[in-house]
Amino acid sequence: MLEVTAIAKNFGGLKVLQDVSFTAESGLVTALIGPNGAGKSTLVNLIAGALRPTSGSILLNGADITGLPPAKVFEAGVARTFQVSGNVAELNVFECVALAAYRRASGYREANRLAREQLERFDLWQYRREAIGDIPSAMIRIVDFARGMVSQPRVLLLDEVMAGLTPHEVDIVIERVRECRADGIAIVMIEHVMQAVNALADTAVVLNHGRIITQGTLAEVTGHPDVREAYLGAVG
Amino acid sequence: MSIVRGLVSTPLNRVNTLVVAVALVVAVAFPLFAEAPMIGVGFVALVFAMRNLTWNIAGGFAGLLSVAHASAFGIGAFSVAVLTWGHGWNVWLAIVGGILVSASIGAVLSLIMSRFGVNALFFTLGTLALTIAISGIGASWSVTGGVNGLQNLTMQEGFLHLQWFTDATPLYYVALGFLILLTVGVSFMMRRTHFGRSLPFIREDPVVAASMGITVVRNQAIAMGISMGLTAIPGALMAQYTNFVSYDSVLTVEVGVAMLVGAIIGGSATLAGPIVAGIGIAVLEELLRSFAVSSSNVSSYTQIAYAICVILILRFGGAGIVPLWGRLVVRFFGTGTPRDPESEAPSDRHAPDRSPDPEVVSEHA
Numbered sequence: 147m148l149e150v151t152a153i154a155k156n157f158g159g160l161k162v163l164q165d166v167s168f169t170a171e172s173g174l175v176t177a178l179i180g181p182n183g184a185g186k187s188t189l190v191n192l193i194a195g196a197l198r199p200t201s202g203s204i205l206l207n208g209a210d211i212t213g214l215p216p217a218k219v220f221e222a223g224v225a226r227t228f229q230v231s232g233n234v235a236e237l238n239v240f241e242c243v244a245l246a247a248y249r250r251a252s253g254y255r256e257a258n259r260l261a262r263e264q265l266e267r268f269d270l271w272q273y274r275r276e277a278i279g280d281i282p283s284a285m286i287r288i289v290d291f292a293r294g295m296v297s298q299p300r301v302l303l304l305d306e307v308m309a310g311l312t313p314h315e316v317d318i319v320i321e322r323v324r325e326c327r328a329d330g331i332a333i334v335m336i337e338h339v340m341q342a343v344n345a346l347a348d349t350a351v352v353l354n355h356g357r358i359i360t361q362g363t364l365a366e367v368t369g370h371p372d373v374r375e376a377y378l379g380a381v382g
Numbered sequence: 383m384s385i386v387r388g389l390v391s392t393p394l395n396r397v398n399t400l401v402v403a404v405a406l407v408v409a410v411a412f413p414l415f416a417e418a419p420m421i422g423v424g425f426v427a428l429v430f431a432m433r434n435l436t437w438n439i440a441g442g443f444a445g446l447l448s449v450a451h452a453s454a455f456g457i458g459a460f461s462v463a464v465l466t467w468g469h470g471w472n473v474w475l476a477i478v479g480g481i482l483v484s485a486s487i488g489a490v491l492s493l494i495m496s497r498f499g500v501n502a503l504f505f506t507l508g509t510l511a512l513t514i515a516i517s518g519i520g521a522s523w524s525v526t527g528g529v530n531g532l533q534n535l536t537m538q539e540g541f542l543h544l545q546w547f548t549d550a551t552p553l554y555y556v557a558l559g560f561l562i563l564l565t566v567g568v569s570f571m572m573r574r575t576h577f578g579r580s581l582p583f584i585r586e587d588p589v590v591a592a593s594m595g596i597t598v599v600r601n602q603a604i605a606m607g608i609s610m611g612l613t614a615i616p617g618a619l620m621a622q623y624t625n626f627v628s629y630d631s632v633l634t635v636e637v638g639v640a641m642l643v644g645a646i647i648g649g650s651a652t653l654a655g656p657i658v659a660g661i662g663i664a665v666l667e668e669l670l671r672s673f674a675v676s677s678s679n680v681s682s683y684t685q686i687a688y689a690i691c692v693i694l695i696l697r698f699g700g701a702g703i704v705p706l707w708g709r710l711v712v713r714f715f716g717t718g719t720p721r722d723p724e725s726e727a728p729s730d731r732h733a734p735d736r737s738p739d740p741e742v743v744s745e746h747a
Contacts (some may be wrong), residue, residue, distance in 0.1 A: 194593060200491035226593050233587035240740055246594045293594070309505045322479075 148193070148224075148301045148332050152201035155188055156169055162188050163183065163356045175323065177364070178336045181376055184353040186336045190303050192336070193217035194226045200309065206300060211218070221249065223300035227307050228275035229288040235279030242278060249297040251326050264296040268322065284315045291322060301332045307334040308339040318347045353378070391716035398654075409558055413551045421550045423668045426622055428557035430644065433618040435564055435653075437641035440488070440609035442650030443471055443572060443706030444602060445621030447502060449638035450509035451587030452489055453516040454484035454610035456633025458617025462625040463532040470536075473544045477618045485611030487512075492606035496599040530616055531628025536620075541649050544622050557619055561657070565611060569653055581605055582651070613641075647691050649702025658703055 147291040148170040155163040163185045165231070170176040177188045191197040193204055195238035204212045211222050225246070234242065251257035265271045268288050273281045279291060287307050294302050308316050316339060323346055327333055338341050343350070344364065351361040354376040360367050367373055389399040410544055413421050440446040446549045461480030465471040471479075491512060495505050539545050546552045568597045571578035580601055583591040621627045644663055649655025668681045695702060 189684060196589065196593070215597075216589075217595050217597045220593060220595040228590060228593070235586075237582055238584055241579060241582070245576075245596070249578045249595050253574075257576070260742055297595070328522065 148334065149203075149205040150189075151194065151203045151205070152324045153189070153192060154200045154202065155185075155192060155197065156200045161356055163192070163199075166353070166356075166358055168351045168358065168361055170334050171333045171349075172300070173327055173330045173337055173363050174348040175327055175346045177343050177350045178353060179338075179343065179350055181351035181357075185356040186313065186353055187305065190226065190305055190334070192220075192337060193301075194224060194303055198369075217352060220297070222302065223297075225294035225299035225301070226298045226303035227287075227294050227305050236290075238274075239273040239276055239278060239289055240265065240288060243270075243296050246293045249299075249329050260296055264292045266291045270320055282324070284311045285310060288315075288319065288322075291319060293321045293327060295322075299331060301324075302326060303332060303338070304333065304335040306336055306338065308337055308342045311339075313341060392717060394711045394717070397711050399716065409669060413473075421554050422623075425550050425554045425557055425662030425663060426620075427661045428554065428561050429616045429620050429623075429660075430640075430664045431657040432557065432561050432564060432619075433613055433641050434644040434648065434660040435561070435568065436609055436612040436616070438609075438645045438650055438653075438656040439568060439571075439581075439665070440605045441642060442652075442656065443578075444605040444609075445502070445581075446602060446606060446609075447506045447642060448491070448509040448606065448609075449506060449605075449635060449642065450488065450512045451610055451613045451641050452513045452635060452638030454486065454613035455617035455620075455637050456516065456629070457484045457487070457522060458519065458614030459621035459627045459632040460526050460532075461614065462621040463499075463527070463534070464617045467532060467534045467536055468525075468641055472542070473618075473622065474542075475616060480618055481611045482616035483602070484614040485607040488610030489603045489607035492603040493599070496602060498719040510635065513633075513635055517629055517633045517635070526625070527628060529630075531626060531631065534625035544619075547625075550623065553619065553623055557616075559620070560615055564615075565653065565657065566606050572653065577601060577604065580712065595667045610725065643692065647695055647702060647704075649704035651660030651701060652704040655702045655704035662703070664711075 150169070151167050153163055153166045154161070166185075168176065171359050178189065180186055187328055188197065192199050195211070195214050195218065198213045202212070203210060206222055206224060209222065211224070214222070238256075240261060241266055243378060244257050247264075249259040251260055260328040261276075262271070267275055268291065270285065270289060270292060273285060273289070278286055281289070287310065291304070291307055294304070308319060311319065320342055323333060323335075323342075327348075329344075332348075335342075335346065337346075347364045349361065350367045351372070352359045352367050352373050354372075359372045359376060360370045383421070390396050403535070409424075412424050416424065431449070437448070437451045440448055441451075458477070458480040461483065462473055462476045465476035465479060466473045491509065495508055500508060521529055526532065534545075536543070536545070539547060541556075544553070544556065572581070573579070580591060580594075580596045583596060584598050584601060585595065585606075592598050595649030614687070617632060620632060624631070640663075644659040645656040647655075648657070648662075666687050670687065698706065
């Protein structure tokens with residue numbers, strides 16, 4: 147369970163996030179939604195340790211992980227995907243997944259075994275020897291997802307993992323997310339693809355201008371007037 | 383069994399296995415049919431190959447383009463000169479001392495650079511500055527002989543003293559042994575250890591690497607430490623070969639640039655590339671000499687040859703000689719399909735990097 151309490155982040159005088167509090171329960175999918183520039187990615191970066199919050203706290207199963215460096219946050223059990231995986235384009239699919247497997251592997255053979263398990267589970271085994279940049283862009287997302295899952299995280303942060311996938315591929319990944327949810331992982335998902343949000347979100351947190359407008363079930367938040375205003379402009 | 387299968391699983395692997403086998407045989411047999419001066423050339427080639435290989439741990443795999451390795455090479459040479467020739471230490475102890483000093487400098491340098499969050503360009507400039515500074519110390523400190531350098535006046539010979547005054551052959555075999563050991567060791571590290579496998583990720587994207595549990599700053603420091611520490615070995619061997627060490631023979635920026643350029647020409651993300659380039663450059667220098675180029679001109683002609691190599695590789699090779707070779711072999715022989723892809727263990731199915739011929743674990747002579 148991930149508890150985010152009263153998080154604020156300023157870049158100089160710019161208040162990117164203010165007083166953000168939400169809880170992502172184990173075994174549930176929490177969708178972070180909101181218009182571009184709402185602060186969703188900043189929030190994910192704060193949780194993953196890539197940025198330090200100006201104030202507030204982040205607890206993982208009761209343990210304080212606020213401000214820990216990314217590697218420590220990963221060790222604690224927070225795995226993440228990236229919106230852009232372009233920089234690692236020259237690296238090999240198998241290595242990508244195997245390296246993340248070291249979180250729960252004691253050595254080389256076990257890491258490779260776990261990586262193989264995940265690659266087969268995601269139907270990626272055929273791509274194992276390819277460079278990330280040489281496989282279809284949809285597959286890169288799934289590699290990213292496999293990379294997150296192989297570490298058996300407590301919290302999985304999915305940063306627009308569905309972007310660029312065909313509806314059919316979105317369905318495949320949705321199935322994977324459901325499996326992980328069933329494993330008891332707390333999943334925090336930034337997503338614009340409504341097909342995925344509708345299918346997966348158990349609860350939704352709506353951000354706009356760095357503040358939480360509302361949170362609750364998807365039905366509750368989509369009916370909220372402030373949410374409609376944030377997305378569609380002033381109503382009435 | 384899986385290793386054997388990996389050696390022959392694709393046409394590229396088969397060709398490379400053959401090349402490595404032939405290269406090893408040629409390297410071992412070389413002193414038997416070569417004339418004495420050529421054995422010296424062979425030794426220098428092995429030293430070049432070795433220092434390119436050790437540079438490549440930090441420079442190629444971890445992406446830390448360092449010129450500080452010239453200091454490590456020089457420290458290796460001077461540790462032998464000062465401790466063994468000057469103070470009577472056993473040469474092996476002196477080498478270990480040189481390794482430890484170089485490794486410490488590498489690790490501390492990397493930590494300082496990380497502390498100030500310098501980018502890749504400033505990292506290179508910082509390492510350049512360190513080499514210039516240490517070179518300056520070498521040129522002015524009485525312990526290192528100042529501008530006159532240090533001469534080996536000891537008399538003892540043999541393996542224990544790593545010295546054979548009239549015959550380069552034993553030292554050639556020592557260098558070959560070290561090169562093979564280092565190659566196998568680096569190969570093991572890069573493919574089998576968590577640390578080694580993390581280096582390409584640190585090179586390509588430290589942010590992604592950190593999100594996968596890799597302590598980037600620590601691993602960079604370890605990579606620099608190992609890389610610079612091991613670079614002291616070829617430096618020490620060179621000193622034992624020339625029996626004379628001065629700051630301008632072993633501790634100059636040119637030495638650092640030679641390692642950097644050599645590894646990059648060969649293919650810095652590959653294991654074999656730096657070795658191929660090191661031997662190639664030594665052979666090239668020797669050929670230029672045989673074309674009656676006066677010795678004072680050799681280095682400038684070598685520079686021109688370097689430049690031509692770099693231009694050709696940028697034009698045709700991209701990632702270096704070895705990746706180019708891999709592409710050529712694949713073009714002629716195809717990628718081939720492994721006979722039994724499903725039962726093959728993943729352990730022999732991937733390189734730690736984009737190297738198309740991970741199985742080349744030794745030098746091409």
